[in-house]
Amino acid sequence: MSEQFQVKADPELWAKLDMDVERFSNIPPMLTGVFNDVFLSQENRPQGMGYFDNMVSNIFTGRIQEMYDAREEGRPVVGTFCVYVPEEIIHAAGGVCVGLCGGSQGSIGDAEKILPRNICPMVKSAFGFKVGRICPFFQVVDFVYGETTCDAKKKTWELLDEYVPTHVMEIPQMKRERDKKLWVEEVKDFKTAIEQQTGKDVTETELKQAIETMNAKRKAMQRLNDLRHHDPSPISGRDMLLIQQIAFYDIPERFTEKVNELCDELEARIKTENYVAPKGTTRLMVSGTPMALPNWKLHNIIEKSGAVIVNEESCIGTRYYKDTISTDGTNMEQMLEKLTERYMQIDCSCFTPNDDRIDQVIKEYRESGAQGIIDYCLQFCHTYNIEAVKLRQACEKEGIPFLAIESDYSPEDVGQLQTRIEAFIEQIQD
Ligand code: SF4
Ligand code: SF4
Secondary structure (H helix, E strand, O other): OOOOOOOOOOOOHHHOOOOOOOHOOOHHHHHHHHHHHHHHHOOOOOOHHHHHHHHHOOOOOOOHHHOOOOOOHHOEEEEEEEOOHHHHHHHHOOOOEEEEEOHHHHHHHHHHHOOOOOOOHHHHHHHHHHHHOOHHHHOOOOOOEEEOOHHHHHHHHHHHHOOOOOEOOOOOOOOOHHHHHHHHHHOOOOHHHHHHHOOOOHHHHHHHHHHHHHHHHHHHHHHHHHHOOOOOOOOOOOHHHHHHHOOOOOOOHHHHHOOOHHHHHHHHHHHHHOOOOOOOEEEEEEEEEEOOOOOOHHHHHHHOOOOOEEEEEEOOOOHHOOOOOOOOOOOOHHHHHHHHHHHHOOOOOOOOOOHHHHHHHHHHHHOOEEEEEEEEOOOOHHHHHHHHHHHHHHHHHHHHOOEEEEOOOHHHHHHHHHHHHHHHHHHHHO
């Protein structure tokens, strides 16, 4: 599909969503060019990537139309910014959950007209998308659900509320029993807010079904990640990152089916020794802050420098799917408790202490057969940046090659990052 690939446009639909159509019309051709360079220039990609390429082709059209139709049917379309917001409840209410974290430099200028410059680019990018009316996902949602994970986010929600109805969940910063109780109460309030939007209560059967649907999605992602750990790798890190990003805006059931189909193909490729990177290619793991669409910068640099990425310890990575929800709950109260237990296992650096994350990174390093870790921190993300100190210490103790990188979405540091990454790869090869 490489020659015909095109990110499609639908100005009529965008106008209905009150977008800045003229300005946004420049985006699909730009994204087409970048996608060709980062993804379609790769050789021997699995056939199953065709579906995910198509999802990118329809990112501003077909998928938005599906969400628009859902909204017209009275189903809530809810934007979120954190994997702590329980999407099972939105799904149980017949709604659509879409991740709105921003991964583009293009909207940062809009945000910086209002927000301070020295905050995380993910927050600025998302805010800028809404302020500039240049993101169809932001325009199609009924409301957004923010959280109190980090200072940049929680204070931005106060401003975002002027542009789109913004609710906020309080996510605890510790994991003691009293914090878990607070979190259960927050999840219950979240359920009530979604029910108020739809005008009907979520039933136990609906919640059970939604938990099973999301468990199946997470299990499919676990299966895919296990397969990519094979040495040599049957799929590139860039393609894996793309799939993990699409997980935040596709229909869960359809996505799960396509991921499982891809897994079947990868199993067959492993049997026939059909790989994307030859034996001996340096295998790296990335840990740290999430990479929202279309942030492909680091993966592109690493893999174009000759290494292959074999794991992402990230919220757009294993933190999103490593745990499933126990289905032992038989009534609403128990189901919500089991659900919150699973969510409290997400080891975001916003928690303290957070030593479980350090252990988890080392565990994933071993399981993935990586030869080094690149810890990726978005500029001005204090919690991940400080936690990198502990991670470095743990890696030094274990003899694991470690490189910490702090970056944003601008292309300015690409050359410098490339030099550091090439030196890191050489160090591992030596
Ligand atoms: S890194 Fe933390 S704040 Fe960001 S999505 Fe993950 S859990 Fe949420
Ligand atoms: S990367 Fe860090 S600063 Fe940015 S939104 Fe996530 S937790 Fe906040």
